[in-house]
Amino acid sequence: MGIGWNGKSLREMLDEYEAKSESGYYYGIEELKLREDDFFKYERFYYRLLNATLEARERVKFACASPGTRELGELLFLVHAPEGEAAAISLGLMAHVTVVENVIKTIIRENYEETVGIRDGDIFVDNDPYTGGAHPADSRLIVPVFHEGELICWVGSISHELEIGGGTPGSFNPFAVESFTCGERISVERVGEKNQFYPWFIRRLRRNSRAPDLWILDERAKLSGCLIIKERIKEIIEEFGVDYFKQALRELIEEGRRDMEARIKRQLVPGKYRIPHFCPVLYKGEGVPPHADRDYIIHLPLEIEITPEAKIIFSYEGASRWGWHSFNMYPGALESALWLSLIETLLYDGRVTSGGKLQTELIRPIGSITNPDYPYAGDGIPWVILTGEISMSSLAIYLAQFARGYIEECIEIGANWASLEGGGITRFGTSFGFTNFEFSACAQGARPIEDGLVAAAAPWMPETDTGNAEIWEIVLNTASYLYRGVIRNSCGHGKFIGGPAWGSLWVSWKPTVFTIVASGSFSGMISYQPFGLMGGYPAPSWSFFIIRNPEIFEKISNGEIYPGIVELFEHTKNKGLDEEIEVRKGFANSRMAQDRSIFGIIYGGGVGYGDPIERDPEKVAEDVNNGIITEEVAKNVYGVVLEYDESKGVYSVNPDETVEMRSKIRENRKKRGRPVKEWWMEERKKIKEGKLPPYAIEMYKECIEFSEKFRDEFTKFWQISEKDIMG
Amino acid sequence: MTQRFVVSLDAGGTMTDTFIVDEEGKFGEVGKALTNREDESASFIESINDAAGYLKLEEKEILSGAITCIYTGTGMLNTILTRTGLKTGLLITKGFEDYLILSRGQRWLGKSYHQIIHFAERWKTEPYVEKKLIKGIGERINIFGEVVIPINKDEVANSVRELMDNGVESIGIVFLNSHINPTHEIEAKNIAMEIVEKEIPIYCSSELMPVIREYSRLYSTLIQCYAAEPVRKQLLNIEEKARKNGYEKRLLTVLSYGGLADVRYPRMFETLLSGPVGGIMGSKYIADIVGLKNIVCCDLGGTSFDVGLVVEGYIPIKREPIFHNFMLNLPMIDIDSIASGTGTVLKIDPISKRIILGPESAGAKVGICYEFDRPTISDCDLILGYLNPDYFIGGKIKLNKKDSENALSSIAEELGVEVYDFAFGVLELLHTQTRGAILSRLTGRGFSPSEFAAIFYGGSGPMHLWGISKNVPFTDVITVPWAAAFSAFGIATADYLHRLHSSTYAEIPHNADDETKLKAGEMINPVWEKLEQEAYNLFKMEGYTDEEVRLKHFVYCRYKGQLEDFEAQTSVSRITKPEDVDKIIQDFEKAYGALYPEAMKFPEAGYLITEVAIAAYVDLPKPKITKYELEGESPKDAYKDTREVYFEDKWYEFNIFEMKELKPGNVVVGPSIIEHPATTLVVPPDNRIRMDEYRLIHFMGR
Amino acid sequence: MVEYSSEVIEKLLKGELPISEIQKMQMEPKDPDRFDKYIKALKQHVDWDDEILMRIHEHLYIIKKENNYVVKCSCGHEFGDYRENWKLKALIFVRDRNELEELYPEPLTPEWSELREFYCPNCATLLWTEALIPGYPINFDFLPDIKAFFQEWLNKTLENVPEFKDLSSEVTESWAKNE
Structure with a gap:
């Protein structure tokens, strides 16, 4: 007798599910019987289930310890069918819709049912990307729900922990070149029974984090949330009956698939969408093991095909191999990221269940960064790449909805983020560690009808929030904010501008021991997005910097330098103090912050839309008055000539000179623009002669060797032979 | 000798309601006037005049006899929405x-x-x-x-x-x-x-609300700077008008946490979110009279459904309410609001054929049946026979049933169901959603509905209470004949109350020694003292002596490491010995335990008190709810008519009664509808209602 | 069923629909007949009379010209068969470091990618920008499957629809031959 439905084992149920789903319908469900019988009853059932997850999240959020969960709500609750698919999903960390099901499937495939037994009251925890999610910082807690001896469903939860131990303080560990130093790893383990944690589990968390109370309280909160949902499920079963419950779970998931299929057909256009992008790995001199100590580029050629059958195929053919870095992606990670962009642009008002995922397919070449064939590849922060994937796939959806005429729906889901992590010893002699999650307020790209927004949203966390500086300062302990605001000239320029970047600046004040680490989406060595939209510019990416000379702080303190980030750079440049600032447009490993060290992060901006010289000149004047762009950029990029009224302190448009300036820009474009053919001839020559930058040649060689598809594309475009590049 | 009254006015976006209570606690019909946005003092007088008419008096007789006059308007809200502040x-x-x-x-x-x-x-x-x-x-x-x-x-x-x-x-x-x-x-x-x-006006954030989280402090300060003085001017203007008409006292207004304050009260931003407060105050008042400790307050109006609680006679407060798209630092009665009302628009998703309710609302335009271009819940109520098209606002507005029917039929057709089944199904969805809000409100705080009575009010509360309360084991389901003006009634019952909060920092480790506990006292005592002094000063400005002021003390405490603290009222008002700290911790553990399962407790982490607060009261005369002689069960004097009404899956002949004619002791057995110019009470076939000696209406099974 | 008048769609296209109306539109389920109304509105939007099949860009359209399906700019310039990357027939400009700093000053200036700008040879409108690694093939961002879209999704008949295939490499092939 198995613990699954009707005496089956979970393993049998999973096999049956997989066999039946080959029909293209979830579990082979071709008819939504309950829905057809009594639509209103079915709908009420769904709301009961959804409300249970929402209630749990709202209720325990406030009892959580980490600002990630309490302040920003980085927390998610789900109800899963026995085989793993989710039927109801709360708000919160929605990027992880599909990752809990991977854990459940591991439990089933590895036959825990027989080897350890699965009982009512058991608690399972997993934070291992190899078996589930994106990075070890995401801790998943799962409990089985039983009804009269049958495992009726699972309740799952996820939170992002801010400190998980590992080689560097914080939650991401961007310099872990193998999985071993990414942080504490809990790989699909039972950590408690009878609704109580084992004492050794709590002890393990306490011994393996620099801020253990945060983690312990978060696990307690998630358990409480799951127990609340369990209670609700009991009530729902009492009201609707267990047979109804079982069938309705399945129908809800299938309905999610149907909603997705119909929306693809209604709102998109079949065809091919290509968005290649890159992630530099800047490890040279950053204290990593010798075999990883180099700077190079990861190639991520995303190709999206929307088929006539309304399936979306995401392909990473041609991607770089997995590497000695912390950004490798195991199954589940990429899947949830890509699917997330579809929820936020297409399925938002539909049935958000795992079903929609069945309309997608993901091609992850074995051995590539998207599917490492080495089980210990560094996986501390694939989020560097994953968030970008959400953004990139939203660009494809953007183009499709634009062609369909739904221009009010076109949005680039910006995920141009960077994170500050750190830790050390407080003045009271205790340890501290953190990840500052304020970055989850990313700038969003421009729409065809309106500018993008600053600090607007994070794709993984729709309830975005920068949080309060006063709260973050408690966690950062020895650092105080000096600046939190918009960065000038950082928006993707265009007819409609992308959301400008914002940034934070801190001073470290009488620390005992304080180290900081920086990482983020792709890197500032290249543009975050591969393109702007319709002639708009891509937005610049993030940077981290640190100034260790306390005199600079004295100057800020006495008012000589405005503590804005741009002003700080201008000042040091003008005074010839460039070497005082260490700028990293890539990951920074364990920088020591001393007394009165200043450090900061500029987050990324959003893409622009349309030719900047088509932007309404009045809007350009407003941008200058609001400090979004400078007068020079207004003139050179937007062709808008402004006049300054000193008495009012505002800029206004000079219309005649603006018309003239704009026609000059067009003239100039015709002069400096060359036919592509001419450019192609020259570039081809460069390639043949090996005159590309070394990092580019290295990347092409690696990918040509690894992927036939990329080799063909590359050699056909340049009309060269493989030898021309491989030498 | 002139008669003496408590006069309370609730000026909403469309109507200004007046409630007049005489010194015996009797109250009659509610006065109504259209709110005059340009000059609220005009609608103030007009509304009082209307109410006075029912008593066969003039506004001057009411105002000169008034012990207190309380006015809550939308001035603050409008100043902000229309961007007309300083x-x-x-x-x-x-x-x-x-x-x-x-x-x-x-x-x-x-x-x-x-x-x-x-x-x-x-x-x-x-x-x-x-x-x-x-x-x-x-x-x-x-x-x-x-x-x-x-x-x-x-x-x-x-x-x-x-x-x-x-x-x-x-x-x-x-x-x-x-x-x-x-x-x-x-x-x-x-x-x-x-x-x-x-x-x-020049305001520091630390004098208005000295508590952590700069964003909400910033918004509170801005609201105070931007809107307080214009609104005060408006209120003083109303006071002057009242004085010209014989009122001798100071005009009072309502604060978001349910207190009353003189319109000269400096911290005017605390009036911003006072809209739904009246209903909660009124519910608590009724609960006190009939001896209920726990009630859930349900306000169903045209645009939203608000749920609040009274627990053990105490009204929970939240400190960072959401206003529009930002959060404020402002103590406010803890109310959940969802965008489900009878004006809520219903539509169909063309792909999945699912019904979507809201979030938009027709507001005062009701639905297709009146001035709105899309169908709403009210259209369903109308075609099913619950709403009387000729008696909406006492017949002042005529509703067009035919239009509703046409609009709903075309949607029902798309779904392939009968229009009446469709309309009834829509109501069931509304009921599920609103019931969900109540249940998550209750269970979300660790309470069970079986410990609570529910009070329904708002224009549409009585019409849908049968559906919303269905299968929920409340101890009692109550409404009142004046449900549509419940807010104005509630305001008349409010306390003269000021709340003051301030941050502090007192750490109490697990197994703390006595010295550490006394140290916590050194952190907390001076702050309480400061707040008490501030409260005395505020009341002094409003003309009360220290002796007249009553105090309650609160701490905000958390397990160390948590980022949120939890309010606990404590009987300790000064920490003079280690046991006082133990008592405060006990009070916190009790409050926390009411919210979370045992697994959430974490005493080993130690405790942190980050904020303390006081509530300061001055006692005011209040309305009394008169106890009437019970009359017979038969409601025959109230009987008007019968009407065809659709319920569940078929048509019934419902008896129609007039609410105004219902007597204490009367029992109305379903299927019936009891009509009032401003509301409709539906009694399904399997239910009945009974009006008790306080004129409260109890809804129950047959 | 949600439906908008042609005037509303025209206003949306021209950017004249108030934000409050757009917000309402976003709250509604999508209107199924949008594509037809949009195409109709687009006809008022350009000065030429060719039959518009699809708008793929602020300024670029796929039009039907006799038996060919070609990309056309709003200014009237034609880029040829839509299955060949239109960028190959545009003007290109690649910014050097100083020119990049004109857009994004230090420390925002990217260093490892090159920014390519594509202009219409006729009206010099900036049509596209792409930031790729030096030596990376020009990207073909979007190739719609016109055939499947019209015939299978919209149930419309189109004559002489060419096969769904990327023909861009044929262009570079011809360049290499002419060398």
Whole structure:
């Protein structure tokens, strides 16, 4: 007798599910019987289930310890069918819709049912990307729900922990070149029974984090949330009956698939969408093991095909191999990221269940960064790449909805983020560690009808929030904010501008021991997005910097330098103090912050839309008055000539000179623009002669060797032979 | 001798309701007048006049006999929505001038589940202060209260001069960590007052709400600077009008946490979210009279459904309510609001054929049956026979049933169901959603409905209470004949109350020794003392002596490591011995235990008290709810008619009664409908109602 | 069923629909007949009379010209068969470091990618920008499957629809031959 439905084992149920789903319908469900019988009853059932997850999240959020969960709500609750698919999903960390099901499937495939037994009251925890999610910082807690001896469903939860131990303080560990130093790893383990944690589990968390109370309280909160949902499920079963419950779970998931299929057909256009992008790995001199100590580029050629059958195929053919870095992606990670962009642009008002995922397919070449064939590849922060994937796939959806005429729906889901992590010893002699999650307020790209927004949203966390500086300062302990605001000239320029970047600046004040680490989406060595939209510019990416000379702080303190980030750079440049600032447009490993060290992060901006010289000149004047762009950029990029009224302190448009300036820009474009053919001839020559930058040649060689598809594309475009590049 | 009254007015967006209670506690019909947005003092008099008419009196007789007159309006809300407040300048810690543009990134606040996950539904909002009127001031204080950057006084002076040159009419000052160390804010204010010379409002965040989280402190300060004085002017204007008509006392208004204050009360921003407060106060009042300890208060109106609680006779408070798309630091009665009302629009998703309710609402336009272009819940109520098309607002508005039927039929056809089944199904969905809000409200705080009675009010509360309360094991389900004006009634019952909060920092480790406990007292006692003094001063300004003031003490405590603290009322008012601390911890554990399962407790982490508060009361005469002689069960005097009404899956002949004619003791057995000019009470076939000696209506099974 | 008048769609296209109306539109389920109304509105939007099949860009359209399906700019310039990357027939400009700093000053200036700008040879409108690694093939961002879209999704008949295939490499092949 198995613990699954009707005496089956979970393993049998999973096999049956997989066999039946080959029909293209979830579990082979071709008819939504309950829905057809009594639509209103079915709908009420769904709301009961959804409300249970929402209630749990709202209720325990406030009892959580980490600002990630309490302040920003980085927390998610789900109800899963026995085989793993989710039927109801709360708000919160929605990027992880599909990752809990991977854990459940591991439990089933590895036959825990027989080897350890699965009982009512058991608690399972997993934070291992190899078996589930994106990075070890995401801790998943799962409990089985039983009804009269049958495992009726699972309740799952996820939170992002801010400190998980590992080689560097914080939650991401961007310099872990193998999985071993990414942080504490809990790989699909039972950590408690009878609704109580084992004492050794709590002890393990306490011994393996620099801020253990945060983690312990978060696990307690998630358990409480799951127990609340369990209670609700009991009530729902009492009201609707267990047979109804079982069938309705399945129908809800299938309905999610149907909603997705119909929306693809209604709102998109079949065809091919290509968005290649890159992630530099800047490890040279950053204290990593010798075999990883180099700077190079990861190639991520995303190709999206929307088929006539309304399936979306995401392909990473041609991607770089997995590497000695912390950004490798195991199954589940990429899947949830890509699917997330579809929820936020297409399925938002539909049935958000795992079903929609069945309309997608993901091609992850074995051995590539998207599917490492080495089980210990560094996986501390694939989020560097994953968030970008959400953004990139939203660009494809953007183009499709634009062609369909739904221009009010076109949005680039910006995920141009960077994170500050750190830790050390407080003045009271205790340890501290953190990840500052304020970055989850990313700038969003421009729409065809309106500018993008600053600090607007994070794709993984729709309830975005920068949080309060006063709260973050408690966690950062020895650092105080000096600046939190918009960065000038950082928006993707265009007819409609992308959301400008914002940034934070801190001073470290009488620390005992304080180290900081920086990482983020792709890197500032290249543009975050591969393109702007319709002639708009891509937005610049993030940077981290640190100034260790306390005199600079004295100057800020006495008012000589405005503590804005741009002003700080201008000042040091003008005074010839460039070497005082260490700028990293890539990951920074364990920088020591001393007394009165200043450090900061500029987050990324959003893409622009349309030719900047088509932007309404009045809007350009407003941008200058609001400090979004400078007068020079207004003139050179937007062709808008402004006049300054000193008495009012505002800029206004000079219309005649603006018309003239704009026609000059067009003239100039015709002069400096060359036919592509001419450019192609020259570039081809460069390639043949090996005159590309070394990092580019290295990347092409690696990918040509690894992927036939990329080799063909590359050699056909340049009309060269493989030898021309491989030498 | 002239008669004496308590007069309370609730001025909503459309109507101004007046409630008059005489000294025996009797009250009659509610006075109504259309709210005059340009001059609320005109609708004030008009509404009182209307109510006076029912008593065969004139407004002057009412006002000259009034012991207190309480007025709550939408002035604050309108000032903000219409952007007609004072031109406000802001001094903020240098480096934070873009704060209103960033606006915490919370562009999803106040939106529904489906809107939040829809990325295209994020838009910018115009800041209340122009960029050039925001001045950064060099200064920084860290979390330990230490000065990291001393305040730049010249910069303050220059900035204030520039603001004045730009014609600002008020100034807000918000510096980081001023809740821990307010000296920089105070210095800046002193400099500003010297420079400004004339009387304009200048407020520091630390004097309004000295608690952590600068964003909500900033918004509270701005609201106070932007809207307080214009609204005060309006209220004083009303007071003057009242005085001309014989009123001798000061006009009172309602605070968001349910207290009353003289319209001269300095912290006017506390009136901002007072709209739904009246209903909760009224519910608590009724509960006290009939001896109920726990009630859930359900207000169903045209646009929203609000749920609040009274627990053990106490009304829970939240401190960071959401207003539009930002959060405020402001104690407010803890009310959940969902966008489900009888004006809620219903539509069909063409793909999945699912019915979607809201979030938009027809508001005063009712539905297709009146002035709105899309069908609403009211259209369903109408075609099913619950709503009487000829008796809406006492017949002042005629509803068009045919139009509703046509519109709903075409949708029902799309779904392939009968129109009446469709309409009834829509009601069931509304009921599920609103019931969900009640249950998650209750269970979300660790309560079970079987410990609670439910009171339904609002224009549509009585009409849908049968559906919303279905299968919920409440101890009682209650409504009142004056349900549509319940808010004005509730205001008349409110306490004269001020709440004051302040941050502190008292750490009490697990197994703390006596010395540590007494140290906590050193942190907490002076803050309580300061708040008490402040409360005495406020009441002194309003004409009360210290002896007349009653105090309650609160701590906000958390397990160390948590980021949220939890309110606990405590019987301790000063910590003089270690046991006082133990008592406070006990009080906290009890409050926390009511919210969370045992697994959430974490005493090993130790405790942190981050904030304390006091509530200060002055007792005022209140209305009494008269106990009537019970008459017979038969409601025959109230019987009007019969009508065909659709229920569940078929048509029934419902008896129709007139609410005004119902007598204490009467029992009405379903299927029946009891009509009132402002509301409709539906009694399904399997239910009945009974009016008790206080004229409360109890809804129960047959 | 949600439906908008042609005037509303025209206003949306021209950017004249108030934000409050757009917000309402976002709250509604999508209107199924949008594509037809949009195409109709687009006809008012350009000065030429060719039959518009699809708008793929602020300024670029796929039009039907006799038996060919070609990309056309709003200014009237034609880029040829839509299955060949239109960028190959545009003007290109690649910014050097100083020119990049004109857009994004230090420390925002990217260093390892090159920014390519594509202009219409006729009206010099900036049509596209792409930031790729030096030596990376020009990207073909979007190739719609016109055939499947019209015939299978919209149930419309189109004559002489060419096969769904990327023909861009044929262009570079011809360049290499002419060398």
